[in-house]
Amino acid sequence: MPPERILIVTDEMEVGGSQRQIVHLLAGLDRQRWQPELLFFRSPSRLVDEVRRQGIEVHQLRKRGRVDPLFLLAYAALLRRRRFALVHAFSLTAELWSTIAATIAMSPRRRPALVASVRGLYLDASHTFWRIKRFIALRSCAVVANAQACADAAAAGTGVERRRFEVVPNGILVAPPLDDSARERTERGIGRPPGRPFALFVGRLVEVKNLPCLIRALARLPREQRPWLALAGDGPMRPRLAQQVAAAGLKADVRFLGERDDAVALMQIADMLVLPSWQEGMSNAVMEAMAAGCPVVASAVGGNVELIDPERTGLLFASDDDAELALCLQRLGGHPSLRQRLAGAARERMLATHSIARMIAGTGRIYERCIRQVRPAPAGEGAARAAAKGDA
Template sequence: MMARRLLLVSDEMEVGGSQRQISYLLGGLDRARWQPELLFFRSESFLVHELRAQGIRVHHLPKRGRFDLGFVLRYAALLRQGRYDLVHAYSLTAELWTAVARWLVANAPRQVSSVRNLYLDKSPLFWGLKRFALLRSAAVISNSRAAAAATAAEVKLPMERFDFVANGIASAQPLATLERAQLRQALGVPEGRTFGLFVGRLVEQKNLRCLVRALLALPAQDRPWIALAGHGPLDRELQHLCEAAGLREDMHFLGERSDAPRLMQAADFLVLPSFHEGMPNVVMEAMSVGCPVIASQVGGTPELVEHDATGLLFRSDDSDALAAQLRRLVAEPALRARLGRESAARIRSRYSIARLVDATVAVYERCLRADTHAAPESRQVTQPKLGGGA
């Protein structure tokens, strides 16, 4: 049997949760059965270079402006020349233009679309375009039940149209005690301070202003030292905000890093104060290496984190509640150790790249079978239960 030709499509390939999942999936596919390629429109990162190093063909197809007819024609030409069996789109932009380009191709490949977030505060136009794309998809894969339910309600489609495939997580190389101390020193962690880490893009969704307010609510002696690993459009604004708030000694900007698992092992905890999330990859990564997590209780995060058992949760945008949880972790090393142990055990038992690949491939194979009118019950993919308390 010839290998199936598969194209994964993303608007951008900056370092983010979806982009890491794309790289895990592409790297984990059986090359005897699948011939995977990647297409992105803008903003690459080291993830693209790593995929190319694995022998995966990567296409960069720049898109200029909201509507670029030349881009659509070039995309259609790529679909025609590539003779793909399946296209899996990971963002609304990717889904929309894949659906449009397929109109221009005879024997077009089947399309799989995605739900990767809660998409809060989106316009009617966004939801109209999302419905347009999902109705033209052979399958829709969501990485959390919360995000799927919210999307289903907005686009007025039954939940049976959605498959649930949890994110996978790679096993990190353990950091030796000496290495941990050396890394903390290289990062500039002050001696005797509790080290909190944020990893992600510096964008509105991550609500880092809430973290700034929480630090200001704590007496200076009770504050953790926070490092932010990532960059984004709010980089300069957040740096100015910290300067103006007098937090220069409490917050450090690392820029984009390619060693997130090592940073998480060096840190005492990870903090994620987002307004909304799908199934946050960064939380899974931290939990997998035993780094305690403080996160806002949004989206799929409570499907991962059980409060006071595998991490700490707080109400979205409640800086006082976040400050209280920060104070607990600074004051209680034993709590940090317990949460780290329990969270690592939870991730090991339920999430892996092998599970991600197998579950995704099951959806792909169903889409490619001749009988595409299976009963709704047959559309469910076997997954670990995505419940924080289970």
């Protein structure tokens, strides 16, 4: 039997957590069972090149404006031409346009199975957002969340039964440890000052990450107890954060690294990863740090509380509490034995429960069930089943 052709869809392919999960999924799906392809609408990045290097066909349909009839017709034409067995969308816009395009492109008997996603808590989402999400959920064969907290939030927001939301945690690639020369090159490349604890943030510099809380926490500490902080990532908050750093007198203590493609290497040389977000789903940065043996201090929100067992696999602090965060930074910076203990337990947990193989296997099982659910039974099979029921 030839492999089933499936389509993974997202609105953008900038470097982010969901996009890295898409790359892992595309690379790991069994090619004897599946023929995966990628569709995105905007913001290409090096991740698109990585997908193409895997021999996976990539489609980009440019969408101009919130509603673009020409884009929608082009998407419908792609679905008709490629005859996908299943479409898995990873963002609200991708879900909405996939649902509409499939409806106008094909008859009900030929439509692909639709799989939707929940990748966050959506705490600030509008009533319109939840109405659209409900519309999608009720028309999907499955809705896959990456954390229990995300599934719970989506069920509450949409009013759809919780049992319709399935949880498949993100998978993390465990990198080999850096040798001494690679560690030295990486430290020298970012200008890490010798003799100071090194705190790292990895992610987009956006409002939801609540980086002002981290800067306030640093300012609370006397310099001899203050870790040196590197921010790996870029985004619209960077100018405002730079102003806050300067106003707090922290220019010598904070380094903006910009977007990086060596986040895991940075985690391997850091003394701690800090994630002060207002809300999080299942954070790839937290999981990558835990797998890399880097202790984590994170806000007690969303999926963070599912990943981190306080005082065992990391430290949690109350959301936006810069005083409590400062205490966590002080503890980790001043106690190497605590860092070592937390890092060891965190790495063991990631290896046991959050491998990429487990994520791919869990997603594949959902694909199998959804295709069976929407595919018409072969001729005669329905009558045979009815007759068997009548004999029972």
